[in-house]
Each structure stands twice: as structure tokens, then as C-alpha cells.
Amino acid sequence: MSIAFPNRSRSYDESERRVRFMGYDGMFEVKFFVGIDTLAKALAAKLSSENEALSAFDDLRKKILEAAERVYGKSKRSNMFVLTAADIQ
Numbered sequence: 001m002s003i004a005f006p007n008r009s010r011s012y013d014e015s016e017r018r019v020r021f022m023g024y025d026g027m028f029e030v031k032f033f034v035g036i037d038t039l040a041k042a043l044a045a046k047l048s049s050e051n052e053a054l055s056a057f058d059d060l061r062k063k064i065l066e067a068a069e070r071v072y073g074k075s076k077r078s079n080m081f082v083l084t085a086a087d088i089q
Contacts, residue, residue: 003030003072005065010057012050018082019057023068031080032068034088041085063088 003023010021019039023030039056040047042063047053057064067087075081 003069005068008061010054012053014050017053019053021057021064021068023072025072025077028079030072030078033080033082034064035082038083038085038088042088060088 003025005021005023007022010019012018013020013033016033016035017037018033018035021032021034023032034057036047036053036056039053039060042060043056045056047056064083067083068081071081071083071087
């Protein structure tokens with residue numbers, strides 16, 4: 001099966017300074033994370049708050065989901081991934 005992202009929700013993890021979103025492979029839930037530094041680099045901007053990180057994620061959503069699909073497709077079907085700036089390019 002392939003990964004799908006039917007739920008547009010995302011949340012900010014303050015302690016890890018990253019945005020979390022979920023994908024689904026059939027009935028299996030897969031966690032994805034994008035660090036605030038990765039988002040900042042992708043936008044060539046400085047991000048310092050939860051709202052800025054979530055807005056950056058929303059601005060980059062298409063690229064992020066495409067990257068998540070590629071990373072997941074190359075994996076051994078792990079249930080957690082951290083996307084990097086190289087993944088999002």
C-alpha cells in the first residue's frame with residue numbers, strides 16, 4: 001500500500017521544536033515530523049514561534065507531503081519519520 005494524508009491537521013511540538021503530522025498506510029498510522037529549522041531553511045526565513053512554524057508548514061504543505069510520500073516509499077515501512085531540508089527541496 002501507499003501512504004495517504006486524509007487529515008489536514010498538524011500540531012507543534014514545543015519541546016522538540018517541530019511540526020507533527022500523520023499519514024496512513026491502510027489501517028496503520030505513520031508519524032511524520034518537520035523541524036522548525038527545516039521549515040525556516042525551506043522558506044529562507046527566520047521562524048521563532050508556534051504560529052510561524054504552523055504557517056510555514058501550511059505554505060509548504062504540498063512539498064512536505066510529496067517528500068513524505070518519497071521518504072516513506074523508500075523505507076522499510078517504519079512508523080515514524082523526520083523530514084530534512086534535503087527531503088523537501
